[in-house]
Amino acid sequence: MRHCPRPIAQASNVWIEFSRKAVSKNKTVGASGRRLASVISFKQALVRAREAAAGCVAGNLAELRVEDGDFAVEVRRTPRPLPIPVPSETLESQVSVLRAPVLLRSENVGAVRLVDPIPSIGESIALGRELAWVECLGIRNPVKAGLAGNLIEILVEDGQAVDFGRPLFVLDAVE
Amino acid sequence: MIRKLLIANRGEIAVRINRAAHELGIRTVAIFAEPDRQSLHTRLADEAYCVGPGPAARSYLNMPNIIAAALLSGADAVHPGYGFLAESARFAEICADHGLIFVGPTPWVIAQMGDKATAKRVVTAAGLLTTPGSDILASVEEAARAAEEFGYPVLLKATAGGGGKGMRAVNSRADLEYAFATASAEAEANFRDGRLYLEKLIEHPRHVEVQVLGDAFGSVVHIGERDCSVQKPSHQKLIEEAPAPLLSEKVRRGLHQSAVRAAQAVHYTGAGTLEFLVSGEQVYFMEMNTRIQVEHPVTEMLYGIDLVSEQLRIASGEPLAVKQKDIVPRGHVVECRINAENADANFAPVAGRLEELVLPGGLGVRVDTHITTGLEISPFYDSLIAKIIVHAASRDAALTRMDAALRDTRIVGVHTTVGICRRILADARFRAGGVPVDFLAGVLAADMVSL
Numbered sequence: 066m067r068h069c070p071r072p073i074a075q076a077s078n079v080w081i082e083f084s085r086k087a088v089s090k091n092k093t094v095g096a097s098g099r100r101l102a103s104v105i106s107f108k109q110a111l112v113r114a115r116e117a118a119a120g121c122v123a124g125n126l127a128e129l130r131v132e133d134g135d136f137a138v139e140v141r142r143t144p145r146p147l148p149i150p151v152p153s154e155t156l157e158s159q160v161s162v163l164r165a166p167v168l169l170r171s172e173n174v175g176a177v178r179l180v181d182p183i184p185s186i187g188e189s190i191a192l193g194r195e196l197a198w199v200e201c202l203g204i205r206n207p208v209k210a211g212l213a214g215n216l217i218e219i220l221v222e223d224g225q226a227v228d229f230g231r232p233l234f235v236l237d238a239v240e
Numbered sequence: 241m242i243r244k245l246l247i248a249n250r251g252e253i254a255v256r257i258n259r260a261a262h263e264l265g266i267r268t269v270a271i272f273a274e275p276d277r278q279s280l281h282t283r284l285a286d287e288a289y290c291v292g293p294g295p296a297a298r299s300y301l302n303m304p305n306i307i308a309a310a311l312l313s314g315a316d317a318v319h320p321g322y323g324f325l326a327e328s329a330r331f332a333e334i335c336a337d338h339g340l341i342f343v344g345p346t347p348w349v350i351a352q353m354g355d356k357a358t359a360k361r362v363v364t365a366a367g368l369l370t371t372p373g374s375d376i377l378a379s380v381e382e383a384a385r386a387a388e389e390f391g392y393p394v395l396l397k398a399t400a401g402g403g404g405k406g407m408r409a410v411n412s413r414a415d416l417e418y419a420f421a422t423a424s425a426e427a428e429a430n431f432r433d434g435r436l437y438l439e440k441l442i443e444h445p446r447h448v449e450v451q452v453l454g455d456a457f458g459s460v461v462h463i464g465e466r467d468c469s470v471q472k473p474s475h476q477k478l479i480e481e482a483p484a485p486l487l488s489e490k491v492r493r494g495l496h497q498s499a500v501r502a503a504q505a506v507h508y509t510g511a512g513t514l515e516f517l518v519s520g521e522q523v524y525f526m527e528m529n530t531r532i533q534v535e536h537p538v539t540e541m542l543y544g545i546d547l548v549s550e551q552l553r554i555a556s557g558e559p560l561a562v563k564q565k566d567i568v569p570r571g572h573v574v575e576c577r578i579n580a581e582n583a584d585a586n587f588a589p590v591a592g593r594l595e596e597l598v599l600p601g602g603l604g605v606r607v608d609t610h611i612t613t614g615l616e617i618s619p620f621y622d623s624l625i626a627k628i629i630v631h632a633a634s635r636d637a638a639l640t641r642m643d644a645a646l647r648d649t650r651i652v653g654v655h656t657t658v659g660i661c662r663r664i665l666a667d668a669r670f671r672a673g674g675v676p677v678d679f680l681a682g683v684l685a686a687d688m689v690s691l
Contacts, residue, residue, distance in 0.1 A: 173304070173305060173308070174289055174290075174291055174304075174305040174306075174308040174309045174312065175308045175312070176312070201304050201305065201308045202304050202307055202308055202311075202338075204304070226312045228289040228290040228291065228305075228309065229274070229289075229290040229291050229292050229293070229299075229305060230274060230290050230293075231290075
């Protein structure tokens, strides 16, 4: 998550901006989370904002405010409307709209094997490219990039044991 | 002896198995689905592996991921608990193929006894009496013919079934089609096997089951019976006790001997339970469960034998440590199942957060549970959240102790079966003992009328 901007304090409220670059380009959805009372972690805020943004896009709404207890998140769409995603679109593509770093996770329990040559940090990864596989009972389960993006971090070592849901790679999605 | 054990289950039974393993000096490996990451069984084990998302089909039933977790962790044995993969002959076989000890009987025995129709053939050959029943039914028409032969009412049952799932009482031909379709669909959804068979419905029987233990050297002992007649209208057990009250010594002895004969006939290894219907002096074999059961603590408390520990010893290849003559009951034991269910809404499972939790204790009171304050009861799994077991010198004393234990129990945040259990304990017919399996349904129906 190191490519996310830090929360910015603004008077007594904390505004969280995590797609500053995208907003400034005036191209895509901008989202902000605002801390109103109790402390909410940046990670939680990001998750909520991402959900709200997905709802905004799915419903083709200009603005969406989601309140949950003392936490509220507002999502606004910038002037240029985005195409309505077709129903078959995956969560990853909605996430790519936000330009938030995306984790590629293991679907299996087994030993992870990185492809040879190991992709380098910063490398541009095409959609569907195989980055590794998880060997589970002798079966090779490929781990493929669910979206196009730049490789930010490799979180595992070759041969390491992983379980279900273990983050393997961090990708920064490109449009 | 087993050195490292993977526990392929969740909830209270995973906690229970973990406890027995640690007592024997065995290291433990937990598996969990994502919503159970913070669950007690995950935290108590020496290691834990996430094997899938919430739905059981992708996590607690995910054989490749579970076996891979066992191999990666260096476990040499797998305990399946109850439910999930406990009675999957295929899973037992896959364990063996990967050099893992499956804590339970052999795949062949699981397959024989797990298929209820086959099980009935096997025990009939061993001289046990079974309820008149059909073979596996290919169609509704076949079911109708079988039902005509035995005479209504009949009971449709899933051959892979358990816990009352895939079971329907049918009173007439008119009800058969609907019952057949729903029972088959329910069995398919729960056990991935929608095959049904049918048997004559014995009216107002008692459910009495016998615990057995067998080792790899051919010794089989019984550890007495349990009366599990207090059942929800869905046939799921709610209150269990031992010894079974108001049972003639002749029937009791007959049950025990039948159970041992049947277990010997299949060269049974490990802990198992033979379930019987008792109607007067008649005893009919119903089915055999080739696993540890939910209500096993009733037997443990009455006899002072740790059944899970015995399972682990037997699986390690040790002979039975106990002789039949040394297995002696002492006093009386009652168990109440505390489920996250709304008893006023036909025991519908409920989800929610446990805001407050106070569990009972004191002399002769045991609580097997995995719940903690703040826990989210997830809608994905079985609704059992705790078992309260009490031991006392007599049945009366045990019932009194149970009521006191339930009175002390405070679970805020979800509906539970504490209230209905207390109502049953206060019921004069239950107090008298020997109620039939349709007792609770009758109590609930009377409530409806009085409303």
